[in-house]
Amino acid sequence: MSYDVVLGNQFYLRDLVEEISLEDSLEEIAYKANIRLAVTSDMPSITPGQSIRISGTPYGGSGVTNLLHPGVVWDCSSSNSGRKHIGLTVYDRTIYLAKSEDERLMPAGQTASQRLKQYAKDWGIPIGDVTDTVETLARNIKRSQSIFSMIQEDLKETVDKGGDLFRPRMTSKGLELVKLGSNKKAWKLETLEDVTQNRTLEGAITQVKVLGAQTSEEKLSPVLAVEKKDTEKFGTLQKVIQDSKIETTAQAKNAAKRALLGIQETFSVTAPDINTIRAGDEVWLNGISLWVTRVTHRLGTPGHMDLELAAPNKVRRDYLA
Structure with missing residues (x-):
């Protein structure tokens, strides 16, 4: 399975790619990629702040889909041990909501969906499909904190008032609000390399x-x-x-x-890669419906993935913690 890394919507770096991993977690807002490239004499200069995207054939599908787009180069590091390499840390553009702070007065009667759109507009982030969170929120003076923590406050209050669980997610169409466990294709994890079950009080x-x-x-x-x-x-x-x-x-x-x-029950799974699985998606393991709380995709042919899974009621409880 091949993957493209495109810098600045102009330079195709596929032939230079040695490793790509993608990391997604319910505890973070931004999708993260780690990319290792071989350095050649004719490769373009890469610096933090440049736009970049990662695309490839979706598992079980055809054609090409964007896996991380729009992305931004955040860190660059080079090494030379006989052959020069460059390592890139890339995030989707919601990283700006995690790294930026503000203070705000939010009036009563708004929904988390409405507030999310306002945050995104103020930070110049395009909006995609934002699900209506329905529940109206109380007036809130948000003291100095990250924009992401403000979003989390709004989503937590939505759950407190009986609403569903949502998470913000950047897609090619823009910033979206996704209901947890609502993915149309819930994969059954059948071919497994390792499974660890943890149970505790x-x-x-x-x-x-x-x-x-x-x-x-x-x-x-x-x-x-x-x-x-x-x-x-x-x-x-x-x-x-x-x-x-x-x-x-x-x-x-x-x-x-x-x-x-x-009893708290979680699962750690290593399996052949299904490259479209994201944190918040529903998957099935041994006939049990579970939600992905964290996923790392190690892209390749074949690729592999590491999943952290939990039951929906545990995710809900943790979400409210």
Whole structure:
């Protein structure tokens, strides 16, 4: 399977490529690529800030698709051990939302979708298909922080209020908002090189107490809700939630129920590469529906991928942490 690396929409570097890996995680916003090139006398000069794209034939498909585009060269490093090489770190353009800080007053009544469009517009990032997150958000003064953390706050509040889980994702069409697990093609992982299953009570929550706003320095905060599950089986592992955005008892109960989680189960998988799988996608392993929390593609013929997988309820709980 062949891959193209195109610099500045002008220089095709395919013949110089020695290694390409792509990394995607729910904890980050930008898709990251590491590229190793052989240096020749006629290759173009490469410097941070230049545009770059990576494309190739999608697994199980035909033609060519953009895997990372629009991208920007972020780091360059060269080495010489008999033959000169250059290493590139590349991100999609959402890296500017992760590296830039601001302070903002966000009015009540907006959705996370609307706020995402505003952030992108202010940073000159084109918009693609942005799913409507539906839930209206509270007024929020966002003190100095990264734009990405502001986006995460908005998406977390959406989940707090009963909405679905979403993540921002850059595509060739622009910045999009993708519902987790909504990919049309959910791959079944059948040909596996290695599978590790991890199960633990570390991080488990069997009881949740939701507190209201503190009204006095001399009194404890009012208790809005207490929910429990499997305390007899696993013991009491309590989490306390106190969030000014939780305004009603119903919201408190919903927030508490969503935070309950017993044994933590995750999977680490190494398998032949399916180069279009992204963090947030649904895959199937041994008949179980799981979500990708992290993926590294080592592109090639054949390629390989490393996946970190978890059940949707664990991803939801972690997302709210």
